[in-house]
Amino acid sequence: MTVRIGVIGTGAIGRDHIDRVTRRIRGASVTAVTDLDRALAEKSAGEAKVYPDGAALIASPEVDAVLVACSDAAHAEHVLTAIAAGKPVLCEKPLAVTPEDCLRIMAAEESHGSRLVQVGFMRRYDAGYREMHRVISAGDIGRPLLMHCAHRNRASRPDYTTEMAVLSSGVHEIDAARWLLSDEIVSTQVINPRSTRHRLPHLTDPQFMLFETASGIRIDLEVFVNCRYGYDIRCETVGEEGLLRLPDPARPELRASARIGTAIDQEWDDRFSAAFDAELQAWVDSVPTGRATGPSSWDGYAATAVATATVRAQQSGDVEQVNMRERPAFYA
């Protein structure tokens, strides 16, 4: 079976995913695209048909599965429409920007009766993160005690806001930490160091976030989206018996001009290209089975619940508790 994919949103990652499905993913093709900017959709369409909006694309008999790659605020609407149509959906992170919308998605999926949603937390498909997950689960570093993370982007776009440091960027580490540690984050705090002169004036950058899990593990996260030197993701877990560090991507070592060096990735699509490929292949492979795998709506909900509590912490300067409902048996 060739899975016929409809892509909603043909911005940076929408185009990246179209290219990925067209060139590298087995068993799928992009048959439909849409974007609020129709000209952009037409430019990115290739062989695919351009639809006027997400609802028309989802309803099309030429679409078996839906890839939501539009702006964060529009995710929930399209995911709910896809579930109502009984079509599998891969939704870029975050699943939704409010916990309430995530709960609506979970309720709709539960009424459907089986999982239809995979959330685009692609780090779970990165070789380095997967190895960390294996080693921690095997108990090789003993009980995890603390985790240090950094999420650095070269430069932020003009529409990037202080809240997005957690809702759009830190949400990756929130999901990765929950997954690696098999634990839930229960409280959160934000501390602001001196801001860089390279930020736009409306932005607080960098920010330092502190999380605590139910079992008492402490996680610190630096989000610095105008670090200038590259796209740099760091994660180190300290356990009772040892320490585990996310490897940098393998790059050849260059010796020249009296220096030893390796290239630093500049953007997310360089750093996580192989992870995105693996993520999309897993999604495509799951479609004919009728049951989504990978990060679920529950994971999307949990990450957004922590992220929105962290936005409250940005504003209050206090430690904020995460209000999260019990995990439903449906997502066990």
Ligand SMILES: NC(=O)c1ccc[n+]([C@@H]2O[C@H](COP(=O)([O-])OP(=O)(O)OC[C@H]3O[C@@H](n4cnc5c(N)ncnc54)[C@H](O)[C@@H]3O)[C@@H](O)[C@H]2O)c1
């Ligand atoms: N997993 C990752 O590392 C990663 C990387 C980049 C982006 N993302 C996520 O992917 C999404 C898109 O990011 P981007 O960088 O491509 O942004 P972008 O601004 O380049 O593109 C977003 C596109 O969505 C379109 N759009 C907005 N609302 C729409 C709607 N209701 N229907 C159809 N089109 C709509 C816009 O016109 C725009 O072309 C975001 O949710 C972002 O968080 C994830």
Ligand SMILES: O[C@H]1[C@H](O)[C@@H](O)[C@H](O)[C@@H](O)[C@H]1O
């Ligand atoms: O939407 C992007 C994307 O998720 C990247 O992976 C992240 O590094 C950026 O900070 C974020 O804005």
